[in-house]
Amino acid sequence: MRAARALISISALQHNLQHIRLLAPNTKIMAMLKANGYGHGLLRVGHALREAEALGVACVEEALELRDGGVSNEIVVLEGFFASREIPLMAKRGFTTVVHHEKQLRELEETPTDTPIKVWLKIDTGMHRLGFPPEQAMNAFERLSKLAWVQQPVGQLSHLACADEIDNPMTGEQNRLFQQLTRELPGDKSLANSPGVLAWPETHYDWVRPGLMLYGSSPLPGHHGAEHGLQPVMTLESQVFSTRRLKKGERVGYGSAWVAERDTTIGVVAIGYGDGYPRHAPSGTPVWVDGRIAPLVGRVSMDMITVDLGPEAELPIGARAVLWGAELPIEQVADHAGTIAYELMCGVTSRVPFMSV
Template sequence: MNRAARATIDTSALRANLNAAKEASGGARIMAVIKANAYGHGIVPAARALSGADAFAVARMEEAAAIREAGMEQVVILLEGVFHAEQIPQAASLDAELVVHSHEQLEMLEQYSGSHRFRVWLKIDTGMNRLGFPPEDAVELERRLAACAGVAGRPRLMTHLASADLQTDPFTTDQIRRFREATAELKGERSIANSAGVLAWPDSHSDWVRPGIMLYGVSPFEGRSGEGLGLRPVMTLASELIAVKTVPAGGRVGYGGVWTASRDTRIGVAAIGYGDGYTRHLGSGTPVLVRGKTATLAGRISMDLITLNLEEIPDARVGDEVILWGTGLPVENLARKAGTIPYELLCGVTQRVAMRLV
C-alpha cells in the first residue's frame, strides 16, 4: 500500500469544537452539520465524535443512510428534504426529519398515505433567494403542513443566513427581523444560525443552531483563522517526500516549467497532488511544513505529485512528512491563496487519501 497522502482527523478537536459551539450558542440545541462527508472529514467517524450534538444535519439521503447503517440513532435532518416522492418511504425508514422548502414537497406530504409521522422544518426564504418560501406565506403553509396526516406535531421553522460571515453587513439583521416577523404567531421551534451566526450574531441563536465549518476548527470569516476564534483544527493533510534532488541553476521544474531555479536548489517531490484534492490553484511559493519548517511549492501541482523548494531545510530526506494544511498551517490561509474558501478545500479531499483517526 502506498497511499502516502493521509488526512489525520483529530476527534478530540471535533469534541472541543462542539463544546465551543455549545458555549457560544447560549443554550440553543446543536444540529451538527455533517453533510458532504462531514466537510471531507468522514461522515461516520465525525458523527461518532460529535455524538454529543442534539441532531445531525445532512444534505443527501445517502448521508442519512450512512448514519443509520453505522448504528447511530440520533435525530437526522435532511436539509433539503426529499427530491422526489419515491424517496419518502426511504426517509421514513431512516426516521429522518424533513425540511420542506417548496410547494412540490408540501404536496408530496399532503398526498403521503404511509404510516410514518415526519417531524418537518418549514424553510422560509428571508433574502438568500435559494431555497424556501416567501415570509408572507409562512403562516398559511405552516397550517397546511400541520394538517398533514404524515406530519408529527407543529412544524418547526428555519431560515438560512446569506451573509453572516460579513460581520458588519446589516443584511443579517434584516434576515433575522424578517424571520421573526413572519413566524411571530407560530409555535414551532426555530433555527437560523450557521457557524457565523453562532459566533457573531447572538440574535440568530433561537432554539437550534446549525454549525458546520466551526466544528471542523475552521473560521467562517475571511481573514480570521479558526485558532484565533478558539477552535482547534481537525484535519491535518499530509504526505511524504518520495524523492529529493538538486536542480542546477536555470533548471525548470514541473509541467510548463513555470518555476526556474535561480541557483542550484534542492527540490523535494512529495506524493500528493490535485488527484488527492490538493488544488492546482495553489501556485509556487505556497507554504508546506517539513520537519517543522516552511518549504514552498516550486512549479505546478501535478495529479499525484508536488515539487518543493527545500533550500531552507537542508536536512530534509526521502520519507519525511510533508504537511499541506492543519495545525500550524491553517487551511484558511491556503484557501485564500487558491482564491476559494476552506469549505471547498476540505470537501475536495478525495477518496484516495487515507483517513486516520486520532
C-alpha cells in the first residue's frame, strides 16, 4: 500500500469549535462544511460537529448526504435552491434555504409547502456576488414575511469581502450598512466569517459562520492557526521510500530543474500531484522529515517529490514525512506554493486514504 495518507483529528476539530465559542461567546455557530468539509470528509466532519447549532453547505446535494448519513443538525444551504422542484424536498428534509435573488423569491412565493421552510434572506452589502441590493432588501423581506409556508421571522445575513485585511475599511462599511438595513427587522442576523470571528467582534451578531478556522488554519495572511489557539485537523503524511547520494552539479527531476550546489543526499517521498500535493510548489518549499525541515527540490511529480536531506544525512528508508499538519503549518506550505490553505485542504485526492484519529 502507498504510504501517503491524511490523518483527521476529531479532537482538534472539536477543540476548534469550542475555541470559537470563546471568541464569540454570545452567538450561535453555523459551521461551514462546504466542499466535502473543506476536504476533510463531509460526513466525518458533520458527525464530529454535532454540537454546532447549524451546519452550512453549498448545495442541496451536500445537505442530502449529511441527512442521509444520519446528521440531525440544522443544515443551511447557502446557495439556496436552483429550481423550484427542490423547495418541497428541502422543506420535507428540514433544510434551511438562503434566498438571494428575485428568481428564488418568486419561485418560493409560487411553491407552497406542507411543512414550513426556514429562510435566511441574503443582502449584498458590498461583496457584489450574491444577495439582494440594499434598495431591494426591505421589499424582499416583506414578501417573505407574508408567506404562510415560511417560518417567521426570516433571518438576514450578508458576507464580508475583505475581513482578512485588518486595515481595509471595507469591513466597517459593510457592517454599518448591514446594521442600518436590518436594525429594525425581527429575526436572527449573521455576518461574520472566520476572519470576522477573529478580527471584527462587532460583526458577530446572532450567528457566526466559521469555515477555515474550524479546520485549524488562520484566515489572516501572515498568521498560523496556532497563534489563534487553533489546532490543525488534517495531517498529510507519507514516507521516504528511497534515498540517493548526489555529487555537486548533479541534477534532479523532470527538466533537470534543480542542481545540487554541494554533495548531498536526496530523499524521495511517496506523494505527488496525483495525491493533491501542489505541482507548482517550488524548490525550497518545506517538508518535515524525521524531526526536521528538508526543502523540496526539483519538480513535483505525479507520485513523488524529492527533498534535500543534506550531506550528512543517514536517514532510514520508511522515515515519516509530513507535508502539512501539526509538525508543519499548512499556511507555511501554502505561502511557498503561492496558494492558500483552503486549496491545499480541498485538493487532496481520492486515492489518499483518510483516517480519523
